[in-house]
Amino acid sequence: MSDEVRAYHALSKHRPDAWAPGPGHLEWSTQPAPFRRYAGARCIALPRRPLEETPRYDQPFAGPVGAPGPFDAASIGQLLYDSLALSAWKEDGGNRWALRVNPSSGNLHPTEAYLLAPAGSLEGPAVLAHYAPDLHGLEVRAELPAALALPAGGLLLGLSSIHWREAWKYGERAYRYCQHDLGHALAAIAIAASALGWRVRLLGQVPDARLDALLGLDRPGFEEAERADALLWISAPDAPLPRLPGTLLDGLAALELDGTPNRLSREQRHWPELERVLQLCRAPAQVDGDDAFTPGRQTDDNPGLPLRPLLHRRRSAQAMDGRTGIHADLLLAWLRRLMPENSPVPLALAGAPQVDLLLFVHRVQGLEPGLYWLARGAAPEAELAQGLREDFLWRRVPGELPLYRLLEGDARGLAGFLSCGQDIAADGCVALAMLARFDQALEQGAWRYPRLFWECGLLGQLLYLEAEAAGLSGTGIGCYFDDAVHELLGLADSRWQSLYHFTLGRARWDERLTTAPAYPE
Incomplete structure (x- = not known):
């Protein structure tokens, strides 16, 4: 596998005399829609605080700020608003497009987020929900039966990528940019969580292939493939990492899901080496790390900035x-x-x-x-x-x-x-x-x-x-x-x-x- 990954890496390099394989020109009629939506899914509108209600800029980098916030709609809404939401709309000559809090190559945004929220956090049963940044809301894909108890004391947040969004513009090199954007999103989520007194850790106990099923990405109906990248545990700083039993994973994978994923493009071009490296680099189950963040010293390089x-x-x-x-x-x-x-x-x-x-x-x-x-x-x-x-x-x-x-x-x-x-x-x-x-x-x-x-x-x-x-x-x-x-x-x-x-x-x-x-x- 290592040789095949090296082959992809070499193929996707730009050189002064040759670009990495790409589309050559942009086919605007096939540009992917900027937002994944699930038609027919119930949507929970999320609140957000005024931006003036804020810690100092330097504080989240020195450790989670203050007492951990409750896991409720207000805090969940704030977490997503400060990390993955829209930040503005731009317009020029009749064209209108959204900007987001998390950066993305070409503003194409391949990264999607799925929340597994325990019972009571959203004033109802536990849910699997997709975050819709254009609405700042959660599209509920399934309500979990009481027998499927999610870990207490935190939230599970899954991140995935729609690689076609980047490949439409960048061709074979797009896999790299999707991973850059995953890193942007990880940092944005970690900082937003720290501002709420929470800590973010990667859970490695679920292999990527099984994580697809956990998030409902392996079901029929996806015209553009979407693949899971990471599962995060967001909790109070001293909360232990949870163990996800096989019965829970099997139960989540078998849920009947609501909502039909929208088609993002009227057609798409397949890039074989991107698709090959995507399969090669899927993570197996790993032993979870126990410490994602050792607090640094408070620098106060930007005193008073919100x-x-x-x-x-x-x-x-x-x-x-x-x-x-x-x-x-x-x-x-x-x-x-x-x-x-x-x-x-x-x-x-x-x-x-x-x-x-x-x-x-x-x-x-x-x-x-x-x-x-x-x-x-x-x-x-x-x-x-x-x-x-x-x-x-x-x-x-x-x-x-x-x-x-x-x-x-x-x-x-x-x-x-x-x-x-x-x-x-x-x-x-x-x-x-x-x-x-x-x-x-x-x-x-x-x-x-x-x-x-x-x-x-x-x-x-x-x-x-x-x-x-x-x-x-x-x-x-x-x-x-x-x-x-x-x-x-x-x-x-x-x-x-x-x-x-x-x-x-x-x-x-x-x-x-x-x-x-x-x-x-």
Whole structure:
């Protein structure tokens, strides 16, 4: 399986002389609908608090905030509103589209969410429900009989992907972007949960194939395939991980479901290598980790800033001004946020961090322009230089962070070229490439491959929020020349692979677009 995953990864690389296999042009008549809906399912409208009712921005990163909230409609609604809901509507020339709290490649949003809520949490029996972000409501697919008792003391939240949503635009490379978006969603959910005093952990005891049945995704009626990715346990910080007995799993898989899934596209094109890697990388049952989050120190880098307005204000920049700079203290604060000990993201099953960062520093007062490496723990620091260019300096920047200067000089042109020639990578304050321990992950199993992208997506979501908190903007860059990055590093093997690019700076916004609220007041 490892060789087949490597073959997909090689096939889906962009190169200066050849793009990864894709559609070539966009067939607008087959663009997938942006929302999965279940016709005929009863819908529960969810409440949401005013954005002014909020903890400070830094608080959720230091640990769950305050006493755990009750598991009721108000708290469940707030969790989903602050992580997966719409954030605004945009309009231009008669075209109208929604933006969401969680970022997505091309704003295509392949990630869907399904809630298993215990009896009483929604003032009735336990339910399996699909979250409909366009309504900010739950579409009830089944009410559970009393004999199927869900674990007490928390919520089960399943995440899935509709890969056609991304493949319509990106072809074979779309599998990568779906996994990035899964990581974005994981981080968004973890932060929103922490603001409610809750903790998020991944449950690995249900294999992906069985999780499809648990969420009702294996039933007839889906014109576009949807596959389960992850099952989350959301609970009070000290609540133990539940055990899901086989009788419960069998009972959930046998439920009679309400609602018919909508057809998203009048036709779709199949991408065989994407479909192959999807099957190869489905996770088996695993032993659950017991600790998703070790509280970090309270940084107070953004004293007094409210959390929820930032969550809902986050936008992906389309262009940077090419002039704005930042101070080194701000960049170092951003990088501290990305260290594993300082973030409540659910990585218990991923073990040690697998991603380090290669930084292209452009306009940072107090830090020389050039190429830098942030060691997040993906490899022992003593081994970082192995297999890389001999002329790298590996000069540690003074301070607490394991940040090393590799090369000095203007890296703007280099950053732009490596990101498929996109000026946005050169016109920000700093750009970066996320480098994953590729060989090491695949030695543990093909199912580790998508989780490398999850970790990159988690980091991307944190960078989005850090930029917003500083009054700036960021954007993820999925288009880059994979092997050109590796050639820059002097890599002769695949121990490191670049899996996601990102840039941060002062955005230039398109003033022709009009903005409307996400939901009617």
